[in-house]
Amino acid sequence: MAEEKKYPMTLEGKKKLEEELETLKTSKRAEIIERIKIARGFGDLSENSEYESAKDEQSFVEGKIKTIEQMVNHAEIIDNGNVDADEIAVGKxxxxxxxxxxxxxxxxxxxxxxxxxxxxxxxxxxxxxxxxxxxxxxxxxxxxxxxxxxxxxxxxxx
Missing domain, CATH: 3.10.50.30 (Transcription elongation factor, GreA/GreB, C-terminal domain)
Incomplete structure (x- = not known):
């Protein structure tokens, strides 16, 4: 099995991604589900642009959730403890x-x-x-x- 890609980031960056992931999973998903439910009420789904738009957004959000989960799960927190104070490194x-x-x-x-x-x-x-x-x-x-x-x-x- 191939080694998983690591995502170097600061602790602050990981926390921001975790917050965005929580927002997408809770409120954004719920909003889209509600939009789909309302659009279904408009009848014929084959010509229902509101339904299509909501389904497209749902697909986009689910893809984004998957990407962010991958990044959070394989995050590599940057540690500059071994780097000289005057040396440039990730996180500086x-x-x-x-x-x-x-x-x-x-x-x-x-x-x-x-x-x-x-x-x-x-x-x-x-x-x-x-x-x-x-x-x-x-x-x-x-x-x-x-x-x-x-x-x-x-x-x-x-």
Whole structure:
């Protein structure tokens, strides 16, 4: 049997997924079941768009539940106890600036399951994170990205 995929994430990220899973299983499922029940009351199901829409949503939600359950069950909580304080690793926040003179940018490197670039959380699988993990404070690094190499200087690691 193949080894199950692990999902690296912070403890906070796992808790958020567990909360989302609970919401989907309890309230969202109940809402959809109610919508299906109401739509069935409209008669002929073959031309009932409300029924079709509710069934499609039910399918989507059940798929999402299955995906989140997989992530939660195979979560690998990030532990940076063995990592130097000035070394970049998953779970740490890094501030860097693109050379020669761009504005500093700050991101927290997280597992793909909790990535949210708009909140400053980038996936450990992203090109920038891959290029930064293992580097240290003060280092200048060339990061290969789809748009070409990006040269950065690491300003802060926490």
């Amino acid at each position: 926040t890094v501030t860097f600036k693109e050379l020669p003179d761009e504005e500093p940018e700050t991101y927290t490197i997280v597992g793909a399951a909790e990535a949210d670039p708009f909140s400053g959380k980038i996936s450990n699988e992203s090109p920038i994170a891959k290029g930064l993990v293992g580097c240290k404070l003060g280092q200048e690094v060339s990061i290969p990205t789809p748009g070409g190499n990006m040269k950065v200087k690491i300003l802060e690691v926490k």
